Amino acid sequence: MPSIRAPATKKTTTLTVAVKCRPLTERERGRDIVRVNDDKEVLVLDPDLSKDYLDRIQNRTKERRYSFDYAFGPDSANSDVYKRSISSTISGVIQGLNATVFAYGSTGSGKTYTMVGTQDDPGLMVLSLHTIFDLIKKDASSDDFEVTCSYLEVYNEVIYDLLEKSSGHLELREDPEKGIVVAGLRCSKVNSADKILELLNLGNSRRKTESTGANETSSRSRGMTYVYHYQAKPFTLAEAFSSMGLPTRSHAVLEITVTRKQRNKYRNQVIRGKLALVDLAGSERASETNSGGQKLRDGANINRSLLALANCINALGKQQKKGLAYVPYRNSKLTRILKDGLSGNSQTIMIATISPADSQYHHTVNTLKYADRAKEIKTHIQKNINTVDTHVSDYQRMIDSLQIEVCRLKKELAEKESQLSTKPTEKAVNDELPWLNELSQETSENVQERINLQKALFELEETNLRNRTELQHLDDAVAKQQAIENEGAVVQALRARRQVILDNIRDNDETGINYQKEIEANEMRRCQLQEMIEEAVNNNGNKTYLHILGQYRLLGMANTELQFEMAIRDQVIHSQREAQRNLWNVLMGLGLDEKRILGIAAKQGITIEDWTITPHLGLSDGKQIQNTGYGSSIRLSYCPCGGQSLAKSSCIFQQNQDFRTRSPFKGNWELRHAFCREEHHSSYYYMSHDPYSPTYSSQRGSSEHCLGDGSSSQFDTPDRHRQDLQKSGHHMRTQPAPYKEASISTPTCSADFGHQQKDAWTNIARQQPYEGSHLQRSGSSDFGKGMTICHGRSMPGLFGYSPISSDHIYPSLVPLKHSNMSQLLSPYAAKMRVPPGSLSPDSQPSRFV
Numbered sequence: 001m002p003s004i005r006a007p008a009t010k011k012t013t014t015l016t017v018a019v020k021c022r023p024l025t026e027r028e029r030g031r032d033i034v035r036v037n038d039d040k041e042v043l044v045l046d047p048d049l050s051k052d053y054l055d056r057i058q059n060r061t062k063e064r065r066y067s068f069d070y071a072f073g074p075d076s077a078n079s080d081v082y083k084r085s086i087s088s089t090i091s092g093v094i095q096g097l098n099a100t101v102f103a104y105g106s107t108g109s110g111k112t113y114t115m116v117g118t119q120d121d122p123g124l125m126v127l128s129l130h131t132i133f134d135l136i137k138k139d140a141s142s143d144d145f146e147v148t149c150s151y152l153e154v155y156n157e158v159i160y161d162l163l164e165k166s167s168g169h170l171e172l173r174e175d176p177e178k179g180i181v182v183a184g185l186r187c188s189k190v191n192s193a194d195k196i197l198e199l200l201n202l203g204n205s206r207r208k209t210e211s212t213g214a215n216e217t218s219s220r221s222r223g224m225t226y227v228y229h230y231q232a233k234p235f236t237l238a239e240a241f242s243s244m245g246l247p248t249r250s251h252a253v254l255e256i257t258v259t260r261k262q263r264n265k266y267r268n269q270v271i272r273g274k275l276a277l278v279d280l281a282g283s284e285r286a287s288e289t290n291s292g293g294q295k296l297r298d299g300a301n302i303n304r305s306l307l308a309l310a311n312c313i314n315a316l317g318k319q320q321k322k323g324l325a326y327v328p329y330r331n332s333k334l335t336r337i338l339k340d341g342l343s344g345n346s347q348t349i350m351i352a353t354i355s356p357a358d359s360q361y362h363h364t365v366n367t368l369k370y371a372d373r374a375k376e377i378k379t380h381i382q383k384n385i386n387t388v389d390t391h392v393s394d395y396q397r398m399i400d401s402l403q404i405e406v407c408r409l410k411k412e413l414a415e416k417e418s419q420l421s422t423k424p425t426e427k428a429v430n431d432e433l434p435w436l437n438e439l440s441q442e443t444s445e446n447v448q449e450r451i452n453l454q455k456a457l458f459e460l461e462e463t464n465l466r467n468r469t470e471l472q473h474l475d476d477a478v479a480k481q482q483a484i485e486n487e488g489a490v491v492q493a494l495r496a497r498r499q500v501i502l503d504n505i506r507d508n509d510e511t512g513i514n515y516q517k518e519i520e521a522n523e524m525r526r527c528q529l530q531e532m533i534e535e536a537v538n539n540n541g542n543k544t545y546l547h548i549l550g551q552y553r554l555l556g557m558a559n560t561e562l563q564f565e566m567a568i569r570d571q572v573i574h575s576q577r578e579a580q581r582n583l584w585n586v587l588m589g590l591g592l593d594e595k596r597i598l599g600i601a602a603k604q605g606i607t608i609e610d611w612t613i614t615p616h617l618g619l620s621d622g623k624q625i626q627n628t629g630y631g632s633s634i635r636l637s638y639c640p641c642g643g644q645s646l647a648k649s650s651c652i653f654q655q656n657q658d659f660r661t662r663s664p665f666k667g668n669w670e671l672r673h674a675f676c677r678e679e680h681h682s683s684y685y686y687m688s689h690d691p692y693s694p695t696y697s698s699q700r701g702s703s704e705h706c707l708g709d710g711s712s713s714q715f716d717t718p719d720r721h722r723q724d725l726q727k728s729g730h731h732m733r734t735q736p737a738p739y740k741e742a743s744i745s746t747p748t749c750s751a752d753f754g755h756q757q758k759d760a761w762t763n764i765a766r767q768q769p770y771e772g773s774h775l776q777r778s779g780s781s782d783f784g785k786g787m788t789i790c791h792g793r794s795m796p797g798l799f800g801y802s803p804i805s806s807d808h809i810y811p812s813l814v815p816l817k818h819s820n821m822s823q824l825l826s827p828y829a830a831k832m833r834v835p836p837g838s839l840s841p842d843s844q845p846s847r848f849v
């Protein structure tokens with residue numbers, strides 16, 4: 001019988017934030033600069049002792065003061081932290097509530113000490129597990145309990161199962177019923193806290209480790225004293241790690257699920273509570289680690305996940321204040337795994353760990369800053385009750401609560417709209433500076449919101465694509481099963497799942513339409529802001545202009561940071577794909593045939609979309625279609641200068657490109673070779689401040705008359721957008737595209753700049769540290785001969801991103817029209833699993849502007 005989740009009352013709650021300051025270690029000779037007052041307030045003194053009274057009253061001191069739900073000083077034991085801030089939440093787990101506990105802090109600040117503890121001072125993980133089993137023991141006479149446990153790590157953006165001896169890479173999947181799930185993760189049944197601790201130890205011995213110069217104080221690099229407190233076989237963390245003698249470089253998540261079946265009057269109810277205990281790797285600065293190569297990459301990945309976590313915390317904090325719609329969970333595996341803990345159905349506790357040493361001032365303040373923001377985050381907890389029956393009254397209650405939610409949201413929306421309609425220009429001229437600050441803040445938020453909304457749309461598309469694939473599998477399975485048992489239980493279960501997937505597709509489509517509306521609203525706001533800025537520049541001259549210029553620079557820096565993040569991500573993806581290809585080579589070498597491999601993969605829940613084991617062949621002009629004997633492989637190539645070749649990745653067609661851009665400074669054509677980037681989200685958020693970029697040259701060209709030279713940008717602006725800009729007074733020019741038949745070519749707009757702006761941009765462009773990078777170049781390429789078909793997406797055509805776009809401030813993420821490529825590729829659409837019709841020129845989804 002299909003089960004539904006009965007509507008339980010939802011309670012909105014905020015993240016509980018506790019700060020724990022560890023004692024100074026023997027090695028740290030510095031000054032203790034942290035004070036904890038009234039168990040709630042944390043004061044961080046200025047590490048510079050030479051600051052005097054005058055500095056302090058003139059606010060030149062670096063002293064910082066924060067207050068939290070709980071604050072613990074160096075004398076507090078783990079049991080104090082547990083009793084005051086966590087124990088009540090843990091008890092909720094056996095009542096069907098979800099809880100997440102994570103320690104956040106820089107390396108060596110005491111995360112592991114807090115989560116794991118020592119024999120004398122057991123940590124939060126150990127204390128929580130004992131509480132759970134003590135409570136189960138109490139209720140065991142009336143109810144049946146089942147406890148399962150999983151333990152995973154995220155290392156270099158790859159998920160491993162720590163309970164498996166040699167775990168492969170695990171994938172995250174978004175299930176319409178269960179939310180984010182790690183496919184293939186082992187869930188072991190356990191019947192005591194000791195058993196879990198045993199598994200924990202086992203898993204810890206498998207965690208990835210790496211040495212680093214930064215964590216001299218980290219427990220993991222020295223003789224460790226941590227002991228998991230269980231009787232059967234005492235086991236120290238030192239034992240787990242000393243074999244390697246190195247600190248772990250991964251984030252680990254221990255998840256305990258308690259399923260409770262009541263034996264009394266609620267016999268048909270199953271209550272399920274989940275506890276996630278997270279041990280994050282510590283953040284560190286590359287400059288402090290003295291490391292390079294793999295270590296530097298590890299550090300960058302750890303920092304990236306933590307940055308992604310911090311970004312989510314930021315966005316969630318803002319969401320509470322401003323109602324922004326999108327939180328970038330997708331930016332790392334860690335944040336996807338923690339999604340429920342950060343905003344979903346979970347009572348979440350963040351333990352921010354800090355060191356009192358003056359040398360750690362920056363890390364301490366940074367941790368406290370994020371902890372402070374995390375206080376704003378709201379989650380919505382509700383009991384997880386499954387029933388085997390579906391009652392009409394349950395549905396009625398669901399509808400009622402949804403209607404209340406809709407009313408609340410409508411009211412909020414109306415309030416927000418009325419706030420936004422107040423024009424800042426109405427303010428007095430002598431208020432100019434605060435007004436400008438507000439304007440630039442809004443400008444960058446507008447940009448961020450636009451990026452986020454577009455990302456959200458991509459995510460929905462991706463989820464629905466997977467849904468559609470599953471739907472196809474389900475239909476096949478139903479047909480097969482029907483032949484065996486007609487309308488038996490299995491067929492019914494398959495049908496029930498099919499319905500869930502269909503509902504999810506419908507919901508996602510609706511959400512997509514709403515996102516589209518938000519994008520349109522964002523676009524309107526963008527035009528308003530643009531007009532305000534122009535008005536301000538015209539009316540208030542230099543002062544305003546310089547201020548805006550400063551904001552441009554900030555945006556430019558943010559873009560560069562993002563580019564760097566994307567470069568790392570792409571590197572990881574590239575390595576993974578390379579490894580995957582090698583693995584296939586090995587499998588084929590072993591003599592396994594394609595069918596068998598596909599069968600094995602299907603059993604493991606892995607979908608192989610396509611693969612090619614293609615020797616690197618020389619390239620020639622034009623298109624080639626190869627048949628490798630392992631299934632058809634398509635290589636579309638164009639490389640007049642005999643460039644390099646890349647084997648097609650598992651889900652993308654690549655074409656070597658001949659990137660040409662015209663340098664406005666050198667005045668001649670430059671040939672640049674680069675590859676289309678592999679399919680990845682980041683491919684769509686592509687920013688460039690390359691002074692040679694077409695966008696840039698267009699800007700310069702407006703005064704130097706070098707427009708209309710035949711160069712065409714990979715980025716484009718839709719007609720409506722162009723009209724808006726024309727309305728706002730820009731001079732528009734259209735650049736002809738030289739290679740129309742090969743690919744994507746639509747007119748590009750450009751805006752006129754005055755000399756001042758032009759020089760400012762030159763300066764900004766020169767400041768970009770990655771100016772000459774491959775990414776920048778491909779971002780600024782002539783796309784005339786380039787082509788990337790994103791396999792498996794229902795979005796036809798390409799998407800480009802222009803940082804300064806046609807209006808020199810706002811990025812625009814727009815689909816590029818596709819040309820006759822669709823006809824060329826349509827015979828392969830089935831192989832590519834592109835939804836029917838999506839390669840047709842008419843299938844441009846209307847929601848992409």
Ligand SMILES: Nc1ncnc2c1ncn2[C@@H]1O[C@H](COP(=O)(O)OP(=O)(O)OP(=O)(O)O)[C@@H](O)[C@H]1O
Nearest residue numbers: 022107108109110111112113215217218219281282
């Ligand atoms: N409350 C505490 N009491 C005594 N010593 C502590 C306490 N907290 C941390 N320490 C000590 O501080 C050092 C660093 O702690 P720990 O290894 O837990 O840091 P970490 O944040 O987990 O580091 P990493 O991120 O590298 O894993 C260890 O020597 C540990 O024994």
